[in-house]
Amino acid sequence: MSEFSQQTAPALVRIRGLSFRRDTRAIFDNVDLDIPRGKVTAIMGPSGTGKTTLLRLIGAQLRPQLGRVEIDGTDVHRLSRRDLYVLRRRIGMLFQSGALFTDLSVFENVAFPLREHYRLPERLVRTLVLMKLEAVGLRGARELMPAELSGGMARRVALARAIALDPLLMMYDEPFTGQDPISMGVLVKLIRTLNDALGMTSVVVSHDVAEACSIADYVYLISGGKVVAHGTPAELGRADSPWVDQFMHGLADGPVPFHYPARDYAADLLEDGPNT
Amino acid sequence: MNALASLGRRTLDILARMGRATFCLLQILSGLHSVLIRPRLIVAQMYSVGVLSLPIILVSGLFVGMVLGLQGYTTLVDFGAAESLGTVVALSLVRELGPVVAALLYAGRAGSALTAEIGLMKATEQLAGMEMMAVDPVRRVLGPRFVAGVFAVPLLAAIFTAVGILGGYLVGVGLLGVDDGAYWSQMQAKVQWGKDILNGVVLKSVIFGVVANWIAVFEGYDAVPTSAGIGRATTRSVVNTSLAVLGLDFILTALLFGGIR
Amino acid sequence: MSTSRIVETLVGLFVALGIVALFFLSLQVSGISQLGGERSYRIYARFENVGGLKVRSPVSMAGVRIGRVGAISIDPQTFQALVELRIDSQFADLPVDTSAKILTSGLLGEQYVGLEAGGADAVLKDGSTLKLTQSALVLENIIGQFLFSKAAEGSGSNAAPAAKP
Ligand SMILES: Nc1ncnc2c1ncn2[C@@H]1O[C@H](COP(=O)(O)OP(=O)(O)O)[C@@H](O)[C@H]1O
Ligand SMILES: [Mg+2]
Numbered sequence: 242m243s244e245f246s247q248q249t250a251p252a253l254v255r256i257r258g259l260s261f262r263r264d265t266r267a268i269f270d271n272v273d274l275d276i277p278r279g280k281v282t283a284i285m286g287p288s289g290t291g292k293t294t295l296l297r298l299i300g301a302q303l304r305p306q307l308g309r310v311e312i313d314g315t316d317v318h319r320l321s322r323r324d325l326y327v328l329r330r331r332i333g334m335l336f337q338s339g340a341l342f343t344d345l346s347v348f349e350n351v352a353f354p355l356r357e358h359y360r361l362p363e364r365l366v367r368t369l370v371l372m373k374l375e376a377v378g379l380r381g382a383r384e385l386m387p388a389e390l391s392g393g394m395a396r397r398v399a400l401a402r403a404i405a406l407d408p409l410l411m412m413y414d415e416p417f418t419g420q421d422p423i424s425m426g427v428l429v430k431l432i433r434t435l436n437d438a439l440g441m442t443s444v445v446v447s448h449d450v451a452e453a454c455s456i457a458d459y460v461y462l463i464s465g466g467k468v469v470a471h472g473t474p475a476e477l478g479r480a481d482s483p484w485v486d487q488f489m490h491g492l493a494d495g496p497v498p499f500h501y502p503a504r505d506y507a508a509d510l511l512e513d514g515p516n517t
Numbered sequence: 518m519n520a521l522a523s524l525g526r527r528t529l530d531i532l533a534r535m536g537r538a539t540f541c542l543l544q545i546l547s548g549l550h551s552v553l554i555r556p557r558l559i560v561a562q563m564y565s566v567g568v569l570s571l572p573i574i575l576v577s578g579l580f581v582g583m584v585l586g587l588q589g590y591t592t593l594v595d596f597g598a599a600e601s602l603g604t605v606v607a608l609s610l611v612r613e614l615g616p617v618v619a620a621l622l623y624a625g626r627a628g629s630a631l632t633a634e635i636g637l638m639k640a641t642e643q644l645a646g647m648e649m650m651a652v653d654p655v656r657r658v659l660g661p662r663f664v665a666g667v668f669a670v671p672l673l674a675a676i677f678t679a680v681g682i683l684g685g686y687l688v689g690v691g692l693l694g695v696d697d698g699a700y701w702s703q704m705q706a707k708v709q710w711g712k713d714i715l716n717g718v719v720l721k722s723v724i725f726g727v728v729a730n731w732i733a734v735f736e737g738y739d740a741v742p743t744s745a746g747i748g749r750a751t752t753r754s755v756v757n758t759s760l761a762v763l764g765l766d767f768i769l770t771a772l773l774f775g776g777i778r
Numbered sequence: 779m780s781t782s783r784i785v786e787t788l789v790g791l792f793v794a795l796g797i798v799a800l801f802f803l804s805l806q807v808s809g810i811s812q813l814g815g816e817r818s819y820r821i822y823a824r825f826e827n828v829g830g831l832k833v834r835s836p837v838s839m840a841g842v843r844i845g846r847v848g849a850i851s852i853d854p855q856t857f858q859a860l861v862e863l864r865i866d867s868q869f870a871d872l873p874v875d876t877s878a879k880i881l882t883s884g885l886l887g888e889q890y891v892g893l894e895a896g897g898a899d900a901v902l903k904d905g906s907t908l909k910l911t912q913s914a915l916v917l918e919n920i921i922g923q924f925l926f927s928k929a930a931e932g933s934g935s936n937a938a939p940a941a942k943p
Contacts, residue, residue, distance in 0.1 A: 297645075300648075300649050302648060302649070326653070327651070328651075329648070329649060329651035330651045332649065334649040336642045336646055337642075338642050339669045340641060340642040340643050340645065341643075352651070353652075354650045354651075354652070357651075357652045357657070358652075403650075405648075488741075559783065560786055563789045563792065563793075564789050567789065567792045567793075568789055571792060597887065600887060601887060601888065611807065669792075671797070672793060672795070672796025672797075673796070675796050675799035676795055676796055678799065679798075679801075679802045681809075682803075698843070703888065705806075705834075706846075706888065707837060708807050709808060710804055710808040712799075713808060714803050718800070718803060719800075
């Protein structure tokens with residue numbers, strides 16, 4: 242029964258006809274994309290394709306030139322400022338850099354969203370913060386300052402902060418980059434357990450094929466401003482598109498060129514550049 | 518042709534920046550009530566912009582006053598009017614040097630730090646992170662800093678002026694032998710409470726405080742989020758504040774103390 | 779906890795310092811306390827010319843400041859300057875034949891009212907008027923008189939009393 246309703250339930254995030262340009266460069270061109278409720282969806286693609294930009298469009302920090310982004314049925318870019326801020330309380334985002342407040346301790350960082358939005362007694366704040374820190378395994382590090390944390394710890398603190406308000410939708414921007422294998426494993430496990438235990442919907446942006454595929458229920462591959470493939474990890478692994486094959490198996494050259502577009506190499510070297 | 522085009526583009530850039538600055542100020546002002554109900558945030562910022570600026574304000578005030586005492590004395594003594602030293606020192610400080618120099622020192626000591634701090638928060642995505650946590654960074658970060666700064670500048674200017682007058686006393690009366698009573702009584706005879714103290718120290722420095730803090734927080738918020746961008750924003754913050762303070766001072770002096778009809 | 783307490787205390791100190799500075803500027807520098815309701819009594823003096831005398835200029839006797847000029851106006855009948863002097867109450871019992879002069883401290887210094895006590899037994903009361911006054915020395919007039927007297931001397935020694943230049 243519940244299995245059935247989950248499959249037919251409308252997607253939590255529906256993106257339709259999304260086009261976004263920076264200056265004259267098109268980052269997205271008529272993109273359609275659905276994030277199913279209660280699942281972990283991975284969005285993969287080479288760096289610079291606009292994965293971070295996509296998350297910011299979903300969070301309405303950026304506004305598209307065309308198209309719409311609906312979260313739970315409401316078009317986020319049509320909301321008034323006040324309603325947008327109300328909606329954002331239900332969205333958690335883990336930034337690539339962690340974005341911890343450097344002048345607040347670990348404890349205060351996690352307490353920040355609670356203190357800003359609710360007038361809670363100090364005891365309750367403490368309990369909630371310790372619960373979130375316990376979930377990421379850093380209850381013992383609460384007195385440290387962000388500068389004293391390792392990269393992996395900082396990201397976990399940021400994760401604890403992002404889930405402080407028990408969001409409906411959790412977005413992770415490249416959670417695995419720059420992590421050692423152990424903390425990578427910890428993060429993979431955390432994302433999965435948080436998703437299932439708290440009943441969240443998760444979006445994981447990554448170019449780490451193996452890790453992303455290991456936790457994702459569904460995968461979107463984007464490149465050149467378009468969705469080039471989507472499906473379950475198993476489906477994509479079997480895909481016969483050369484592009485998908487190259488990306489999924491990490492081949493250096495293929496349909497996605499290794500080189501940024503440039504003119505002929507020899508001609509470039511022979512010319513006396515103005516800078517030399 | 519090309520030069521004309523780039524001049525035009527630069528002009529448009531400046532106009533757009535002024536527009537963004539105005540919008541930023543309006544946003545800060547519209548969120549003022551949510552700042553004022555959280556005095557704790559303001560107190561924390563008063564510490565970094567006010568208390569930490571005290572040493573430079575005290576030392577500079579003392580030296581400026583001592584120089585005024587020395588220089589005023591050597592000029593006045595030729596006319597046998599050394600008793601007027603108190604008047605000269607006090608009027609210079611109260612009307613001009615107190616508010617102006619305090620604002621310039623503030624821009625260098627606290628304004629630049631505000632700009633760099635906010636710019637770095639932007640570069641490290643702390644501001645974007647706050648937005649995603651449904652917290653408005655203009656109200657939460659810019660607001661308290663702006664309010665604290667606007668409170669701090671007049672206090673710093675008053676302290677600077679008072680210490681300067683004592684510095685002039687130290688040199689004039691202590692070293693050069695101007696009469697103690699004359700120093701104060703001549704000063705009291707010429708310095709008026711409403712015109713000089715209120716218009717000079719208080720009104721001028723409140724206006725300078727608004728301008729200096731507005732520029733400082735805006736430049737940080739508007740900085741290009743790279744290390745070079747923050748560097749440029751910090752420089753612009755100090756330069757623009759200094760120019761604005763000096764330019765405004767001329768206008769205010771003309772308006773408040775006359776001379777130009 | 780304790781660091782935030784220290785911060786609060788220091789900020790409090792800073793604000794207090796600023797307020798003290800403002801008070802200092804108000805009271806000691808602008809001398810607002812010396813004007814107004816402070817216990818003092820008024821006497822009046824008429825002068826032909828007050829020169830550069832200003833409201834709040836000092837009033838002194840034997841070099842000691844005993845009050846301030848409270849107001850300067852024109853007497854509509856005599857067209858003389860009417861100067862209100864506010865004398866501190868502690869300097870009561872000035873004789874009625876006290877005289878007032880407008881003096882200058884130094885060559886170009888500011889002008890003040892100098893009082894000289896007389897010998898009478900009766901004393902000035904609040905609102906009395908001084909009889910004996912001497913106006914300010916106006917530099918232009920002095921130079922004019924000096925030149926005139928020189929010219930007169932010169933013509934006198936030439937023994938031509940009838941001649942008029
Ligand atoms: N603030 C910005 N201004 C201009 N261009 C930007 C900005 N941020 C990102 N871009 C450009 O948009 C493209 C997509 O960026 P991003 O979304 O960060 O890529 P990804 O996260 O997939 O690596 C990049 O090519 C980048 O050059
Ligand atoms: Mg990215």
